[in-house]
Amino acid sequence: MLDIAGQLDRWCAQGREFAVATVVAVGGSAPRGPGAALAVDSDGVAVGSVSGGCVEAAVYDLCVRALQDGDPVLERFGYSDDDAFAVGLTCGGVIDVLVTPLGADAPGREVFVTALSAAARGETTAVARVARGPAGLLGAALHVRADGSYEGGLDGHPELDRAALRETRAMLAAGRTGTFTLSESGSHCGNEVTVLVETRVRPPRMIVFGAVDFAAALVRSGKLLGYHLTVCDARPVFATRTRFPEADDVVAEWPHRYLGRTATDERTVLCVLTHDAKFDIPLLEKALRMPVAFIGAMGSRRTHEERDRRLREAGLTDRELARLRSPIGLDLGARTPEETAVSIAAEIVAVRQGGTGAPLTGSATPIHHDRDALTNA
Known part of the structure; x- marks a missing residue:
């Protein structure tokens, strides 16, 4: 989502309602990695991309539906699906996409507004969102700044928020976008909650x-x-x-x-x-x-x-x-x-x-080197 922060920040300033679809995890040969995003506003205008064209139409429809329903949704697309050719992901990869509606009255909208504004200004910032877990937690967000201060929360137990904040700060310090898994109690075991962290840091x-x-x-x-x-x-x-x-x-x-x-x-x-x-x-x-x-x-x-x-x-x-x-x-x-x-x-x-520099023609090496393995649904 932060990769299109400039456009989304302008939408927020204009008071526009929109839904944003973000790649949570990838497996196999997928065109884009975690954090890639496609957003659709209430007028049907779209910005960004989650797959370089493969599943854009299907994800667009998910955004429109989520904006109407007001509910976040997590969807998986992959070559093994019955409708693989229908949605177009025929490269053999699998992607998980989290769709978050941000209507005018959406819970936590202000967290996203603040984070998008910071990213659009080029500030070091991170957004953590529940990408998989109990329905009541899905899409809940936390915004963390470069100095470690934060706003929002994952709407869980205080232990969960503290653990998520600790992990998000570490990922922001490393400039890394990806996921981590915790239990609802904040530990790394028990009923699992998967959190997607997107970071925006100054260019290397x-x-x-x-x-x-x-x-x-x-x-x-x-x-x-x-x-x-x-x-x-x-x-x-x-x-x-x-x-x-x-x-x-x-x-x-x-x-x-x-x-x-x-x-x-x-x-x-x-x-x-x-x-x-x-x-x-x-x-x-x-x-x-x-x-x-x-x-x-x-x-x-x-x-x-x-x-x-x-x-x-x-x-x-x-x-x-x-x-x-x-x-x-x-x-x-x-x-x-x-x-x-x-x-x-x-x-x-x-x-x-981590590439080899060898020609891909005739090679058995992966085209896309996965840094974050796709988690099981």
């Missing part, structure tokens, strides 16, 4: 070191992947806004010094495109000891061997050096800066999602 950072033509192309690819892009180079004549208009930040500073003072986290991607030892070695010596998601460096295999030797002399261990993706990128036969940027972006996605 990609820092590109080296203000070269390859960096300009990589900035465009990185923006497409949703990263906040910074270009850093020690040479002010190259590190200019004119050369990198699509970057969020352009910094003229020695790379290792900038890395030492800027904010990074476990989602940060570092791409070193300078392939110049006086820049690379002090930068990588620092980077390979930091808890970031991806560290890659450009250069030939000979450059990599020389870089590896220098880093070992600087005291880096085998374990630290194993984190370095060098030469950076997948083997696509890339020549131009744009092709090289695609190669680098592809490797970043593969590392982030």
Whole structure:
């Protein structure tokens, strides 16, 4: 739902009634993951998508019906259903969809209004909803902010709310969307309640070191992947806004010094495109000891061997050096800066999602790597 927060926030401001269908869990080959949403207002206007087109019509009808009835509903779609071809989910996957009506007088509407407004403003926020459990709990929501404060509740026992709040805060801190299961008493056993948590956090950072033509192309690819892009180079004549208009930040500073003072986290991607030892070695010596998601460096295999030797002399261990993706990128036969940027972006996605980078043709590997297994109905 938070992936279409901007549009839904405008609907809320206009006082429009709508129902939102959200993917709770997926199994097998499903086009979109948990959190993907389709919303339909009282005039029949639809925004968003839950399946890339596969089951949109059936989910649209569920939204219309839920808005009329005023009751949340959980529905499963899958290839094994008798009407699989009718609804269009013929890719072999299974998705669970929670439909929540948000009419003018819907219980808990204000929780959603506040959460959608926060997400639309780009604030770090999370919404937890009961996706499976007793009928009286289905759709009950909790909104959690970055500072840990919250509003709403799951309308259960206080223990359930406390446990849900604890789990939701943890998922928000990790920037993760998915589900967890508790009992009505708040423990992880007993009568089960499945809670869907959707998070909206600030975009992860990609820092590109080296203000070269390859960096300009990589900035465009990185923006497409949703990263906040910074270009850093020690040479002010190259590190200019004119050369990198699509970057969020352009910094003229020695790379290792900038890395030492800027904010990074476990989602940060570092791409070193300078392939110049006086820049690379002090930068990588620092980077390979930091808890970031991806560290890659450009250069030939000979450059990599020389870089590896220098880093070992600087005291880096085998374990630290194993984190370095060098030469950076997948083997696509890339020549131009744009092709090289695609190669680098592809490797970043593969590392982030646990992909192999191998062609799907003739492969038995899953097309969609499931992070949250589909729970049993």
